[in-house]
Amino acid sequence: MRLTTIMTILALATLVVVACSATSDRSDQPDPANNPASAPADSGAGLAGVWQGRLEVMGQSLNATLRFVSSPDGFQGTIDIPQQMAFDLALAAISLSEQTVSFTLPVSPPLQATGNLTGNQLNGRFSQGPYSGTFSLTRQSAADASATVVVPEPVGEAVSLELAGGVLHGSLLRPDQPATMGVLLIAGSGPTDRDGNSMLLPGRNDSLRQLAEALAANGFLVLRADKRGIGRSVWPGLREEDLTVDQYAADAAAWAAWLRQQEGIRHIGLAGHSEGALVAMLASQLGQVDALALLAPLSMGFLDTVLQQLSGAEPRLLDAVRRITAELQSGRNVADVPAELQSLFRPSVQPYLISLARHEPARLLGSLPVPVFIVAGGRDLQIRLDDVRALAAARPDATFRELADMNHVLKAVGPDQADNRAAYSSPDYRLADGLVAGLVDFFRALR
The missing domain is CATH 2.40.128.120 (Quinohemoprotein amine dehydrogenase alpha subunit, domain 2)
Incomplete structure (x- = not known):
């Protein structure tokens, strides 16, 4: 690759x-x-x-x-x-x-x-x-x-949460009838905003926005928020080198506590996508959470995933990746990073990578007492289906669904890889069949 x-x-x-x-x-x-x-x-x-x-x-x-x-x-x-x-x-x-x-x-x-x-x-x-x-x-x-210049219209009520040093921003979607369960959607890695759109890509897929709309239409109060450092959740003095996955988890737990305070809400579910699944699991340890939904979840240690995905790189770079990941897994920063790997391992992001390396998803999942829903896509180009199955094995009581046509951004795609990648940058692809129904059934069982 x-x-x-x-x-x-x-x-x-x-x-x-x-x-x-x-x-x-x-x-x-x-x-x-x-x-x-x-x-x-x-x-x-x-x-x-x-x-x-x-x-x-x-x-x-x-x-x-x-x-x-x-x-x-x-x-x-x-x-x-x-x-x-x-x-x-x-x-x-x-x-x-x-x-x-x-x-x-x-x-x-x-x-x-x-x-x-x-x-x-x-x-x-x-x-x-x-x-x-x-x-x-x-x-x-x-x-x-x-x-x-076209600014996308926001979907949902603008809400904010004050933290030490800054303010997080999100969107709250209310159902037509009073809700008893609130659901927090947690975006995946990197510069991915509340709607599931990445600044790395040339267009919008709106996956989390569409999921929020579907869940609200089924009676849930749905909150999606920009992570600190992304979208509207930015402030002067916020530095990349200060970010950790544990901080993201604390932010998610704070949002969950805020959501629980909304009128009529008795239960809280966290739905994390990709790396957001790890954030959701960590956040569930920090506050009162009633259910977890892990969507195309990061299923191995992040640095192990990097090694797996870079296995086809030229030997010189693969050797450098092995050296760098070994140091990061030991909690040490790395000064000597080849130019080709700066995007992944630049010095300012290494504290975040070290924080990720401290958490192993399967071990963490096995220790959590809350009900769990896991969904994997048969056409996911980023997370192997076998790895998600191994993650699910850590919780034999979890509800596990495999959706044959779902790609990593939760969209229904055909077998062609060009079609798969096009879905990352287009809102015209629908959410995979069975995704919304599976989540609705899982969350409704808790209400």
Whole structure:
């Protein structure tokens, strides 16, 4: 299997371009649409305005809209990358010197960009950690820009949870009739938002959004939330190197406690997808949880899964992976990481990997007293069916379902791998047959 495919599949990397960044409310930003400088202009117009074009990185071509306005203190700006569900990310260190433009996207690691301004064209290069890419932008009129940026409509009531240092954000879907059971959906690894969409991919699959809608239609109060560092759950000072899976579990437990406080709720279920299944299991140890649903769950130790999926890599890289994972499993950071493996093993993500290595899913599952539902997909390209069966064996009393046509993002797909991968970036694929019915039957038995 190609290494680039592995990096996309594992999705632990905080993607090039967007990562743990502080989003901003557009109402607090100067609006170029109300600034005459945003109209098309000649080369003397400077940087101010609305710019649209593309970012080219890692074989991906991403639409982007940048907005710059001048102020007494210099320039202010934001960037939208709709394919990555990223809107109004604040830019920093914006400068214009003669025809040279530079700016920074203050994420972890930061993105540094430098370009050349020629009339209404702005072209240049950017770098972020071990990656580099190019951008090509054209100044637009305000009307043109506003017509082409589409912000997905939220589904559900916006809710938030204050924590030490920041605020987590989520969406609550209420059924038509009063609910007695609340269900928290927990997203998988990497930059995956509350709807199940990954910033690593060029489109939305909306798997968790669709699952939330289906469960709410069947009478459950459903909460889905952005993990800290992802989507709306970001704040200044939040660093990738400070994240651990145990912290994600504590956040999930806090959301579960919040959900239990909602009117009429007597039972709480956690439904974790992929790595989110491990988070759900850990969270169930931290608070009162009545049921666990593990959806296409991470079934081996994470670093063992990495080794398994990279088994087809060239010997030099495979040897490096073995060396790095052995050190991480021993709780030690690794300084010498080949450039090709930086996406998976960069220094800032190693504390998170070490935290993952401390937990073995089957042993953990066997120790939990709550009812468990496990579902595996016959067309999952990331988690082997045999591994999920081995996980389920740790809880012989668990409800276990194998859905022949389900892929890793819970969608019904055909046998063609191209069709399977297309489902990762399209909301048009339906949830796999039997997934919703199985969950509904499992949760209803507890109400």
